[in-house]
Amino acid sequence: xxxxxxxxLTLHHTEKPKHEAICxxxxxxxxxxxxxxxxxxxxxxxxxxxxxxxxxxxTLQGEDIIFLATDINLPGAVDWVxxxxxxxxxxxxxxxxxxxxxxxxxxxxxxxxxGTRKQAESFQYRLELHGSCHRLTWEAxxxxxxxxxxxxxxxxxxxVFDTATAHLFADNGNLGIxxxxxxx
Numbered sequence: 001x002x003x004x005x006x007x008x009l010t011l012h013h014t015e016k017p018k019h020e021a022i023c024x025x026x027x028x029x030x031x032x033x034x035x036x037x038x039x040x041x042x043x044x045x046x047x048x049x050x051x052x053x054x055x056x057x058x059t060l061q062g063e064d065i066i067f068l069a070t071d072i073n074l075p076g077a078v079d080w081v082x083x084x085x086x087x088x089x090x091x092x093x094x095x096x097x098x099x100x101x102x103x104x105x106x107x108x109x110x111x112x113x114x115g116t117r118k119q120a121e122s123f124q125y126r127l128e129l130h131g132s133c134h135r136l137t138w139e140a141x142x143x144x145x146x147x148x149x150x151x152x153x154x155x156x157x158x159x160v161f162d163t164a165t166a167h168l169f170a171d172n173g174n175l176g177i178x179x180x181x182x183x184x
Contacts, residue, residue, distance in 0.1 A: 031145035034079035059083035078098035
């Protein structure tokens with residue numbers, strides 16, 4: 001199905017649907033969580049789409065930045081999104097708050113590369129929460145936006161913490177997460 005965009009595989013018809021679901025040459029969907037955006041396009045068009053259709057997303061330059069999630073006490077499911085540019089690539093930083101069990105909210109923090117799965121393997125990210133006497137750190141390889149936030153959460157490829165932990169590190173309802181991107 002994606003031969004016109006570069007896929008050169010020839011598969012048996014029974015293998016085709018499975019491959020098409022993960023094919024690197026399929027169109028990219030809008031990676032912005034918490035929105036009902038139906039945009040699809042090429043990898044090269046993703047950043048342009050985000051800058052024009054999702055203007056509230058802040059982009060910071062550099063390998064080491066602070067991702068500030070404001071008003072973490074807002075009720076219900078909430079997504080905080082920010083972009084980080086370094087090493088000639090763009091990374092989407094996501095903090096997602098959602099209810100996992102009755103009344104029990106959890107936070108999920110992850111980094112996605114605006115790029116392919118193969119490109120994502122070239123990077124590592126570190127998320128750190130700092131408190132007066134505490135530190136919580138998570139290190140991993142970013143997922144590609146082809147996989148998305150839901151896959152990162154489902155596969156536990158993210159920093160997970162509960163509301164009590166969030167409050168331990170928060171300052172007046174704002175949570176600062178140090179984000180460091182490095183090459184492998």
